[in-house]
Amino acid sequence: MTADLLAGLPLFALLAGAPAVYLEARLSRGRGGEWTGLGAFAVFLLSFGLAVGLLASGSDGPVPFLGAMTLAGTPLAYFLATIGTGLGMAASLFSIPTLRGDRSVERYFPLLLLMAAGAVGLGFAADLFGLFVFFELMAVASYGLVAYHVDRAEAIEAGMKYVVLSGAGSLVALLGISFAYLGAGTTDLAAIRGASAGMPVLLAGPAAALFVAGFGLKAAIVPMHTWLPDAHTAAPSGISAMLSGIVIEAALVALATSVGAVATPAVSVGLYLSLLAVLTMTVGNLLALHQSDVKRMLAYSSVAQVGYILLGFGLAFEFGVAGGAEGGLLHILTHGLAKGGAFLAAGAFVWIAGTRDLGQLAGIGRAAPAVGLSFAIFALGLAGVPPMGGFLSKLLIAKAGLDAGGLGPVLLVLALAANSVLSLGYYVPALLRIVFSEARPARVRVPWTMQGPIVGLALATVLIGLFPDPAIQAAQAAAQGLARAFGGA
Amino acid sequence: MREAAREGYSMARYDALVLLFIGAMVGLALADSLLAFYIFWELIGLCSFALIAFYHRDPNARRAGLKAFAVTRIGDIGLLVAVVALWSQGIVTFSGLEAAGLPADVRTLAALGVLLAAVGKSAQVPLHVWLPDAMEAPTPVSALIHAATLVNAGVYLLARTAPAFGDLGWWPASLLWIGAASAVLGAVAALAETDLKRVLAYSTISQLGFMVAAVGAGAILASQFHLLSQAIFKALLFLAAGAAIQAAGTRDVFRMRGVGRGMPITSAAFLVGIAAMVGLPFANGFWSKDLLLGAVIEGGHLGAFLLLIVATLLTVGYGWRTFNLVFRGTARTPDARDPDPSMAVVLVVLAAAALTSGFLIGPYSEALARSMPLRGIEPLPLWDAFLVTLRWPTAIVSLAVIALSAALAARPGWSRSVRPRDGSVLAGAVGSGFGFDAAYVAFARRIGAAARAVRRTQTGDLNVNAIGLVAAVVVLLAAILLEGLG
Numbered sequence: 013m014t015a016d017l018l019a020g021l022p023l024f025a026l027l028a029g030a031p032a033v034y035l036e037a038r039l040s041r042g043r044g045g046e047w048t049g050l051g052a053f054a055v056f057l058l059s060f061g062l063a064v065g066l067l068a069s070g071s072d073g074p075v076p077f078l079g080a081m082t083l084a085g086t087p088l089a090y091f092l093a094t095i096g097t098g099l100g101m102a103a104s105l106f107s108i109p110t111l112r113g114d115r116s117v118e119r120y121f122p123l124l125l126l127m128a129a130g131a132v133g134l135g136f137a138a139d140l141f142g143l144f145v146f147f148e149l150m151a152v153a154s155y156g157l158v159a160y161h162v163d164r165a166e167a168i169e170a171g172m173k174y175v176v177l178s179g180a181g182s183l184v185a186l187l188g189i190s191f192a193y194l195g196a197g198t199t200d201l202a203a204i205r206g207a208s209a210g211m212p213v214l215l216a217g218p219a220a221a222l223f224v225a226g227f228g229l230k231a232a233i234v235p236m237h238t239w240l241p242d243a244h245t246a247a248p249s250g251i252s253a254m255l256s257g258i259v260i261e262a263a264l265v266a267l268a269t270s271v272g273a274v275a276t277p278a279v280s281v282g283l284y285l286s287l288l289a290v291l292t293m294t295v296g297n298l299l300a301l302h303q304s305d306v307k308r309m310l311a312y313s314s315v316a317q318v319g320y321i322l323l324g325f326g327l328a329f330e331f332g333v334a335g336g337a338e339g340g341l342l343h344i345l346t347h348g349l350a351k352g353g354a355f356l357a358a359g360a361f362v363w364i365a366g367t368r369d370l371g372q373l374a375g376i377g378r379a380a381p382a383v384g385l386s387f388a389i390f391a392l393g394l395a396g397v398p399p400m401g402g403f404l405s406k407l408l409i410a411k412a413g414l415d416a417g418g419l420g421p422v423l424l425v426l427a428l429a430a431n432s433v434l435s436l437g438y439y440v441p442a443l444l445r446i447v448f449s450e451a452r453p454a455r456v457r458v459p460w461t462m463q464g465p466i467v468g469l470a471l472a473t474v475l476i477g478l479f480p481d482p483a484i485q486a487a488q489a490a491a492q493g494l495a496r497a498f499g500g501a
Numbered sequence: 502m503r504e505a506a507r508e509g510y511s512m513a514r515y516d517a518l519v520l521l522f523i524g525a526m527v528g529l530a531l532a533d534s535l536l537a538f539y540i541f542w543e544l545i546g547l548c549s550f551a552l553i554a555f556y557h558r559d560p561n562a563r564r565a566g567l568k569a570f571a572v573t574r575i576g577d578i579g580l581l582v583a584v585v586a587l588w589s590q591g592i593v594t595f596s597g598l599e600a601a602g603l604p605a606d607v608r609t610l611a612a613l614g615v616l617l618a619a620v621g622k623s624a625q626v627p628l629h630v631w632l633p634d635a636m637e638a639p640t641p642v643s644a645l646i647h648a649a650t651l652v653n654a655g656v657y658l659l660a661r662t663a664p665a666f667g668d669l670g671w672w673p674a675s676l677l678w679i680g681a682a683s684a685v686l687g688a689v690a691a692l693a694e695t696d697l698k699r700v701l702a703y704s705t706i707s708q709l710g711f712m713v714a715a716v717g718a719g720a721i722l723a724s725q726f727h728l729l730s731q732a733i734f735k736a737l738l739f740l741a742a743g744a745a746i747q748a749a750g751t752r753d754v755f756r757m758r759g760v761g762r763g764m765p766i767t768s769a770a771f772l773v774g775i776a777a778m779v780g781l782p783f784a785n786g787f788w789s790k791d792l793l794l795g796a797v798i799e800g801g802h803l804g805a806f807l808l809l810i811v812a813t814l815l816t817v818g819y820g821w822r823t824f825n826l827v828f829r830g831t832a833r834t835p836d837a838r839d840p841d842p843s844m845a846v847v848l849v850v851l852a853a854a855a856l857t858s859g860f861l862i863g864p865y866s867e868a869l870a871r872s873m874p875l876r877g878i879e880p881l882p883l884w885d886a887f888l889v890t891l892r893w894p895t896a897i898v899s900l901a902v903i904a905l906s907a908a909l910a911a912r913p914g915w916s917r918s919v920r921p922r923d924g925s926v927l928a929g930a931v932g933s934g935f936g937f938d939a940a941y942v943a944f945a946r947r948i949g950a951a952a953r954a955v956r957r958t959q960t961g962d963l964n965v966n967a968i969g970l971v972a973a974v975v976v977l978l979a980a981i982l983l984e985g986l987g
Contacts (some may be wrong), residue, residue: 172963173961173963173966176963176967177963177966177967177970180967180970181970184970184974213982213985213986214982214986216985217978217981217982217985217986218978218981218982220977220981221974221977221978221980221981222974222978224973224977225970225973225974225977228973229970229973233973234969235969235970235972235973236969236970236973237969238958238959238960238961238965238966238969239966241959242961276985278984278985279981279984279985280984281981284977284980284981295955298948298951298952298955298956299952299955299956299959301948301949301952302949302952302953397543397547398539398540398543398544399540407581407585410581410582410585411585411588411589414585414586414588414589414607414610415589419606422606422610425582425585426582429578429581429582430578432578433571433574433575433578434948436570436571436574437571437948440567440570440571441567444554444563444567448554448557448563449557
């Protein structure tokens with residue numbers, strides 16, 4: 013029993029940490045946010061350490077939780093937990109100097125922990141009920157964080173749009189859950205999967221469609237992506253890093269596990285996912301071109317990157333190539349590091365210069381060389397240039413397509429390749445402007461709590477590219493969990 | 502580079518990038534793993550981009566760097582697709598590729614990817630547009646990267662993969678025609694261009710065209726031997742040109758007139774480079790080009806052979822035109838002097854190599870026959886190579902080259918008068934990279950227009966945004982139910 017509880021500790025630590033950090037913030041009012049931020053960091057660090065340990069030990073089994081909700085400590089759960097808590101560590105440290113003197117830190121850090129708990133919980137959920145509860149936990153916490161700067165009209169507007177659309181998406185997903193329950197008589201994912209072969213198409217089909225639309229909205233799949241650029245731009249930069257680095261990806265995993273449970277051979281959901289993936293990456297990349305707002309550009313690029321991950325999942329679904337799920341999950345990791353880092357670096361630039369406009373940020377990388385160099389690494393990683401980690405994960409997704417064989421998958425891979433070229437159209441100009449510009453602003457001393465996470469993520473981006481074996485093994489183990497969700501197809 | 506340092510450009514960055522480039526280039530040459538090859542391939546591209554844009558305060562340099570990166574990237578994607586396609590068949594090394602039997606569709610995909618990659622990196626038509634602009638780089642970089650090493654990577658890749666794709670029919674034929682077309686177009690542009698470094702860049706495109714065509718004709722030895730010759734004489738020409746440009750203070754060949762008067766070593770070095778490039782006996786270009794032309798005609802590729810002859814004669818034209826314009830005649834800058842010994846000694850060494858490396862065909866062919874088996878490479882002793890140059894079609898070409906060279910040397914005025922009038926068709930064609938520049942600009946505009954069109958869907962209006970969700974639900978439901986029930 014205790015061993016089982018241990019298996020759920022990465023999640024429980026986050027859930028328990030949120031009220032604890034809130035209490036600390038209330039009791040220490042007036043002493044600034046440093047200790048609250050460090051407290052949140054400590055919780056993330058604890059959870060991260062547990063997740064890494066459990067992932068390395070190959071732990072895999074049920075976890076007792078409240079009432080009827082069942083959780084499972086699978087490699088997939090620990091994989092997501094590692095990414096989410098790792099980014100959480102970076103975001104909480106980074107946020108300390110940006111929130112100095114802000115009286116609402118008591119909201120900020122607990123909500124950050126709860127949002128991470130929601131994202132991590134999605135990996136643990138073993139039934140549709142739990143999936144929905146953690147999905148909503150993640151969503152509600154993120155509403156508060158997107159609109160954190162309540163004195164800014166932009167943040168309020170973005171928060172409103174986000175709440176309305178996200179709420180609608182949740183309802184659609186809930187409707188999907190009811191269809192699945194109607195068809196299988198249970199919310200347990202494994203049991204639904206067992207019953208899905210006998211489920212009538214009139215129940216399984218709508219369930220799958222509603223899962224794709226409902227969870228897909230939160231993952232910003234085109235055409236349900238329109239809320240993302242506003243929300244990820246208006247949020248504080250530490251939150252943008254979390255939203256782009258783990259929240260939308262967790263929603264993708266929720267989509268994959270739920271759709272996998274109700275998939276029937278009569279319907280080629282994987283093909284639809286692959287086509288949506290190509291649409292998503294193309295639209296995302298086109299939207300990111302010619303963006304003058306650095307955070308908005310990164311936000312649109314997240315839409316495109318979701319497309320890459322979804323393509324991996326779609327290929328695994330439709331053609332049963334394990335490499336697709338592996339590549340998609342590894343891309344969640346490499347993209348999380350690079351995009352999280354890029355948002356933090358952009359946040360540091362905004363902190364220095366007070367603007368998000370790329371034209372006015374010319375040469376800003378020279379004002380803070382460590383941040384500028386890190387930004388270069390992130391941009392190249394996102395573009396998929398070796399030896400950064402992003403290259404490898406994209407390569408695995410492309411390989412999965414060619415493994416599948418046939419003309420269709422090859423066309424999908426070519427779409428991925430063409431989109432990679434297209435994405436250089438905004439990464440490289442942004443890189444040139446920020447790092448290789450003639451403008452030479454004066455050096456600025458960036459606090460270590462800000463610089464440390466950025467440099468750490470940059471190092472991780474390079475190291476995963478150079479020594480990919482542990483990451484690939486972790487992604488493989490996690491992909492087996494996802495393959496179970498895909499019905500071993 | 503001393504002036505660059507005085508102007509505040511970081512020499513540390515320059516040296517680091519050059520060293521990284523050399524390391525990656527050596528890695529590329531030695532790699533057997535396809536993935537390692539690809540990574541080195543990308544690394545040399547990155548270094549090239551950063552070095553072209555080295556004078557980062559100059560907007561032209563930044564634009565040229567970006568252009569080189571973007572255009573060669575199209576080819577890089579080709580290589581990536583090829584590597585992944587082979588990997589999906591369990592082939593991860595070049596040596597494995599040579600031995601393997603592949604399914605037809607994978608082989609087609611991989612062959613196409615390799616072709617695209619080589620065309621991009623070796624600046625062949627229609628992906629040649631980046632190389633002339635890359636001349637914004639410091640001149641030693643042009644000599645090292647854009648004449649002697651990086652641009653050869655494509656030809657080298659073709660030679661490495663030739664055994665796997667050589668019997669595909671369309672693959673060698675495409676190489677033959679792309680190479681021959683690049684050889685002619687590059688030579689025409691070099692004849693019309695007025696910027697000395699761009700003349701040499703177009704000349705590189707032309708010479709690489711010879712090598713690509715040779716791979717298409719199955720003459721791996723000839724293509725790789727010409728690669729060696731070109732690397733030596735083109736590096737020599739670039740470095741001598743750099744010295745002349747520094748002395749004259751301009752790159753316009755018409756305004757450099759007569760700069761050679763005060764710089765005998767540079768003039769002599771450039772002359773040796775020209776002699777090797779046009780193929781005068783017994784400089785290195787003479788051996789390799791004769792070998793190459795002989796192999797193409799022996800393979801029965803008459804059309805490509807005739808195009809290459811045209812390119813050869815055009816080479817004589819632009820070679821002498823450049824030399825006559827820049828180094829001969831009344832000096833406009835009478836105080837031009839040879840560079841200091843540290844630079845001059847490099848010119849002398851390279852000139853000596855350009856005159857002698859052709860005689861190494863014996864050991865070179867033996868080494869290549871050992872290291873690149875399966876390509877029908879036979880050791881070719883010097884005497885046999887000499888006999889090749891005496892055979893009838895190639896011997897006539899050599900005689901024509903000698904006669905034309907003598908005429909152009911004796912009458913410098915002829916070649917100096919070659920200058921397309923401003924606004925003429927030729928000037929326009931050369932200025933726009935034979936229309937390909939315009940085509941890329943038009944393509945980029947299309948993408949820009951598409952981006953704007955998609956941007957219009959991002960209204961920020963919540964009602965419109967909600968339509969996206971509704972549309973997704975309806976379309977997915979319809980598709981799934983139609984398929985499931987139908």
